[in-house]
Amino acid sequence: MARILSIDPRNPDFDSLEDASRVLGAGGVLAYPTETLYGLGVDVFRQDALERLFALKGRPQGMPVSVLVRDPEMMLAVAREVPPAARTLLDAFLPGPLTLVLPARSDLPERVTAGSGKVGVRMSPHPVAALLLRAYPRPITSTSANPSGLPAARTAGEVVAYFPTGLDVVLDGGPAAAGVGSTVVDLTGPKPRILREGAISRDEIARVVAF
Numbered sequence: 001m002a003r004i005l006s007i008d009p010r011n012p013d014f015d016s017l018e019d020a021s022r023v024l025g026a027g028g029v030l031a032y033p034t035e036t037l038y039g040l041g042v043d044v045f046r047q048d049a050l051e052r053l054f055a056l057k058g059r060p061q062g063m064p065v066s067v068l069v070r071d072p073e074m075m076l077a078v079a080r081e082v083p084p085a086a087r088t089l090l091d092a093f094l095p096g097p098l099t100l101v102l103p104a105r106s107d108l109p110e111r112v113t114a115g116s117g118k119v120g121v122r123m124s125p126h127p128v129a130a131l132l133l134r135a136y137p138r139p140i141t142s143t144s145a146n147p148s149g150l151p152a153a154r155t156a157g158e159v160v161a162y163f164p165t166g167l168d169v170v171l172d173g174g175p176a177a178a179g180v181g182s183t184v185v186d187l188t189g190p191k192p193r194i195l196r197e198g199a200i201s202r203d204e205i206a207r208v209v210a211f
Contacts, residue, residue: 041141058147
């Protein structure tokens, strides 16, 4: 059974975050809160951890997973480039509930990209998620905390109910506020394309970039 580390987002326990960082560095799988839903995190460059993640979720091999980064500089650890339209959206909405689909670096594991040559990248304003990425030096996965095909978990209790075994740590930062996934915008083509409308509306995106 996973260790549950309760963290007050207003007064976070940095020892717990360092503990979680060590788990990630050892190839572990943890759950953490974001501003939208709870996510499952592993180091995106550890193939063994990615295999554990996919087995835990029962996720089909042909489905990519999005990536959580600390800041725009860390995006370039997974993305080959950040196009001008992506930088415009980044300035307008990030950190926030927006996933930018960018051209992936060639050294990013295929489990992350599903062989698409693309990677979905996001930055979370949630204090626990943001501080976790301050404690851990590399990008982590940001796939929703649920078995594939089931509703995403909004609380640490729901995460544990879904995964009574298989997780190493659950960072309990209270309920996720939005309860809806991030908006996903593909920026790898000649024009931005919304793949999924989530917490940020199409109209809000359209005020910033042209489709």
